[in-house]
Amino acid sequence: MIVCTGSIALDTTxxxxxxxxxxxxxxxxxxxxxxxxxxxxxxxxxxxxxxxEKHWRELEDKGIDLSxxxxxxxxxxxxxxxxxxxxxxxxxNKTELGVYSGFKxxxxxxxxxxxxxxxxxxxxxxxxxxxxEFPERKIAFMDTIGLYIKENRKDLLKVLGEVDGFVLxxxxxxMLCDTPHLLKAGRKIREYGPRIVIIKKGEHGCLVFHEENxxxxxxxxxxxxxxxxxxxxxxxxxxxxxxxxxxxxxETALKRAVAYASVMGSFVCEDYGLDPLKRLDEKRIEERxxxxxxxxxW
Amino acid sequence: MIVCTGSIALDTTxxxxxxxxxxxxxxxxxxxxxxxxxxxxxxxxxxxxxxxEKHWRELEDKGIDLSxxxxxxxxxxxxxxxxxxxxxxxxxNKTELGVYSGFKxxxxxxxxxxxxxxxxxxxxxxxxxxxxEFPERKIAFMDTIGLYIKENRKDLLKVLGEVDGFVLxxxxxxMLCDTPHLLKAGRKIREYGPRIVIIKKGEHGCLVFHEENxxxxxxxxxxxxxxxxxxxxxxxxxxxxxxxxxxxxxETALKRAVAYASVMGSFVCEDYGLDPLKRLDEKRIEERxxxxxxxxxW
Numbered sequence: 370m371i372v373c374t375g376s377i378a379l380d381t382t383x384x385x386x387x388x389x390x391x392x393x394x395x396x397x398x399x400x401x402x403x404x405x406x407x408x409x410x411x412x413x414x415x416x417x418x419x420x421x422e423k424h425w426r427e428l429e430d431k432g433i434d435l436s437x438x439x440x441x442x443x444x445x446x447x448x449x450x451x452x453x454x455x456x457x458x459x460x461x462n463k464t465e466l467g468v469y470s471g472f473k474x475x476x477x478x479x480x481x482x483x484x485x486x487x488x489x490x491x492x493x494x495x496x497x498x499x500x501x502e503f504p505e506r507k508i509a510f511m512d513t514i515g516l517y518i519k520e521n522r523k524d525l526l527k528v529l530g531e532v533d534g535f536v537l538x539x540x541x542x543x544m545l546c547d548t549p550h551l552l553k554a555g556r557k558i559r560e561y562g563p564r565i566v567i568i569k570k571g572e573h574g575c576l577v578f579h580e581e582n583x584x585x586x587x588x589x590x591x592x593x594x595x596x597x598x599x600x601x602x603x604x605x606x607x608x609x610x611x612x613x614x615x616x617x618x619x620e621t622a623l624k625r626a627v628a629y630a631s632v633m634g635s636f637v638c639e640d641y642g643l644d645p646l647k648r649l650d651e652k653r654i655e656e657r658x659x660x661x662x663x664x665x666x667w
Numbered sequence: 668m669i670v671c672t673g674s675i676a677l678d679t680t681x682x683x684x685x686x687x688x689x690x691x692x693x694x695x696x697x698x699x700x701x702x703x704x705x706x707x708x709x710x711x712x713x714x715x716x717x718x719x720e721k722h723w724r725e726l727e728d729k730g731i732d733l734s735x736x737x738x739x740x741x742x743x744x745x746x747x748x749x750x751x752x753x754x755x756x757x758x759x760n761k762t763e764l765g766v767y768s769g770f771k772x773x774x775x776x777x778x779x780x781x782x783x784x785x786x787x788x789x790x791x792x793x794x795x796x797x798x799x800e801f802p803e804r805k806i807a808f809m810d811t812i813g814l815y816i817k818e819n820r821k822d823l824l825k826v827l828g829e830v831d832g833f834v835l836x837x838x839x840x841x842m843l844c845d846t847p848h849l850l851k852a853g854r855k856i857r858e859y860g861p862r863i864v865i866i867k868k869g870e871h872g873c874l875v876f877h878e879e880n881x882x883x884x885x886x887x888x889x890x891x892x893x894x895x896x897x898x899x900x901x902x903x904x905x906x907x908x909x910x911x912x913x914x915x916x917x918e919t920a921l922k923r924a925v926a927y928a929s930v931m932g933s934f935v936c937e938d939y940g941l942d943p944l945k946r947l948d949e950k951r952i953e954e955r956x957x958x959x960x961x962x963x964x965w
Contacts, residue, residue: 455847549753552888573871574885585885585962587872590850624965664883666964667922 370434371613372480373400374413374499375489375512375602376469377420377438381449382598382641384456389596392642393424395446396489396512399599401433402646403606403633404487406654408613411480413437413499417445417468427647436477441468456594457571476502485613487605488532490514493524500531508612510534510565512605518545526561534565536605542568551576555583565623567608567630569601574631579623586627589635589661596641600634603646607633628665632657668732669911670778671698672711672797673787673810673900674767675718675736679747680896680939682754687894690940691722693744694787694810697897699731700944701904701931702785704952706911709778711735711797715743715766725945734775739766754892755869774800783911785903786830788812791822798829806910808832808863810903816843824859832863834903840866849874853881863921865906865928867899875925877918884925887933887959894939898932901944905931926963930955 373396380394397414404410411434416425418440429435444467451460474495486503488496488511500509509532517525518541525545529535535558539551546554551568555578558566566578572594574587608630615622632654639645671694678692695712702708709732714723716738727733742765749758772793784801786794786809798807807830815823816839823843827833833856837849844852849866853876856864864876870892872885906928913920930952937943 550890552890570871573868574883576888583888583962584965585872585888587883587885590874590881590883592848592850621965628965662965664881667882667919667926667960 370409370411370480370483371404371485371487371609372411372413372437372476372483372503373397373404373487373489373609374474374491374496375400375487376446376491377412377414377416378446378448378469379420380598380642381447381462382596383449383451383462384596385452385454386595387641389641391447393427394448394598394642396602398428398643399602399637399646400487400489400606400609401428402431402643403603403637404610404613405431405433406633406649406651407607407610407629408485410434411437411477411483413474413476413480415439415441415468415472417441417443420445427643434480437475437480439475443468450598452597456597474499481505484508485609486510487609488512488528489602489605490517493517493521493528496528497524497531500528508533508609508618510536510605510609512536512601513541515541515544529558530562532563534567535563536567536569536601536608538569538571538601552583567627569604571597571600575627577623577627579620582620584624584627586631587665589631589657589664591635591638594638597638598642599637603637604630604634607631628661629654629658632661668707668709668778668781669702669783669785669907670709670711670735670774670781670801671695671702671785671787672772672789672794673698673785674744674789675710675712675714676744676746676767677718678896678940679745679760680894681747681749681760682894683750683752684893685939687939689745691725692746692896692940694900696726696941697900697935697944698785698787698904698907699726700729700941701901701935702908702911703729703731704931704947704949705905705908705927706783708732709735709775709781711772711774711778713737713739713766713770715739715741718743725941732778735773735778737773741766748896750895754895772797779803782806783907784808785907786810786826787900787903788815791815791819791826794826795822795829798826806831806907806916808834808903808907810834810899811839813839813842827856828860830861832865833861834865834867834899834906836867836869836899850881865925867902869895869898872929873925875921877921880918882922882925884929885963887929887955887962889933889936892936895936896940897935901935902928902932905929926959927952927956930959
């Protein structure tokens with residue numbers, strides 16, 4: 370079983386082409402939806418009393434275990450943001466934490482034997498406390514955001530000392546290590562603890578630091594980029610999803626997992642919110658995986 | 668034999684860290700130096716009476732055939748440019764064409780049986796005329812710049828109709844096809860003629876359009892970027908150099924050649940001008956090729 374923590378949100382996303390309001394979003398939604406194509410997933414999160422039953426069912430119908438999702442009186446985490454014309458830069462218009470503020474994860478008993486753990490972005494203290502609940506874990510990955518790098522560095526480094534893997538984007542890596550050089554940043558982060566560090570570069574792919582090795586993956590080139598929201602968490606969903614299907618986490622397994630991650634990260638950008646994921650099945654994932662394999666191997 | 672046309676220049680390059688003055692540069696210098704690690708190369712170019720004998724010998728000592736390089740009374744092509752702090756954007760400070768203005772390539776008889784031809788950036792009319800001098804050619808590649816895309820489009824399309832391959836950067840591809848989408852641009856350029864189109868994205872690698880297929884290659888991640896001048900022509904030198912060693916130009920051969928191209932393009936950025944190439948040997952090229960292979964294959 371894979372367990373993830375993170376947010377379930379109602380997103381308002383404004384692109385130069387269209388605005389979608391209060392659609393299903395949040396790191397745990399994207400991650401769990403993607404990972405559930407690979408394995409059984411349990412979510413730890415919180416929603417408010419305004420959370421539409423429809424969204425709950427969308428996740429549940431995908432076979433995602435929501436017994437770790439608390440329903441609290443109040444408002445669901447709401448994030449309103451706008452994309453620039455090239456769909457690259459995102460500006461936050463409004464962040465209403467609602468019930469997510471002060472969220473204390475409660476881990477259902479049957480989650481506790483999970484071997485694969487993904488700590489989506491929350492404050493590092495909560496990430497660390499949650500991690501301790503999984504004594505049987507084989508692989509734990511984490512994500513974070515600039516806010517915690519800037520304001521909670523000490524706690525962040527503590528979590529980094531306990532996880533196996535860390536996915537972050539290029540900007541965050543530069544910020545965390547105070548260097549413009551991604552190679553130097555990647556190596557430095559490895560010294561903080563995780564034996565796998567993946568620096569994502571959006572449409573330019575990612576760099577993977579695995580023990581003493583470095584691998585470079587291009588992104589799957591997209592015909593039409595519509596909404597990049599959730600790309601990072603979908604990437605992580607494909608990554609942990611595939612790792613959970615591998616017998617042994619060696620170089621070959623990790624590279625294959627990064628390939629699935631790149632594929633899942635590409636699908637999600639082809640339409641708004643989780644819509645492109647809802648249209649997905651194993652066959653289309655395998656098809657794109659094979660195209661990507663031929664595109665990148667030589 | 669590989670024959671290339673292009674410029675031999677005296678470059679003044681200003682980076683935020685250092686200024687180097689009147690060093691050996693120009694597309695033909697970078698291309699021929701890199702390609703000569705792979706095969707015999709003949710150059711078609713022109714230098715002025717101020718061209719230092721030292722530079723001539725540097726090329727000749729590398730085994731490059733300079734019998735197609737005219738020595739004319741006047742000044743050698745001089746290019747003075749400055750790089751931005753991130754070494755990405757380059758501003759031209761001064762372009763003195765000198766003897767390069769009105770340059771009429773003269774092809775030595777023993778060049779005419781060349782099977783591999785690289786048309787470095789010159790005006791498209793000259794490129795087309797030069798191309799016709801190689802009836803035995805198996806593969807001809809070309810390069811261009813924004814100036815000719817804007818001001819000489821009609822002639823440029825004529826050359827494109829005659830060559831097998833085209834290497835250009837992302838900005839030029841967008842300009843030529845009037846679209847921000849590189850996938851659309853690459854496909855459109857293929858329709859103009861060349862069966863191989865390579866769109867370079869600097870530190871982000873390249874996209875290769877080969878018949879109906881697309882391949883994506885990351886750049887070799889550099890520890891220290893010092894001077895990106897010549898990266899594109901060095902890339903082309905590795906590309907055509909390796910293609911000339913392949914028996915058949917199929918998918919495997921092309922991908923291997925793009926890998927060598929990426930490797931040569933990375934070396935040249937590690938110091939000013941041709942300096943890093945002068946320190947290079949086959950052994951170091953093979954070493955980096957093998958690292959790159961493991962970095963990108965899975």
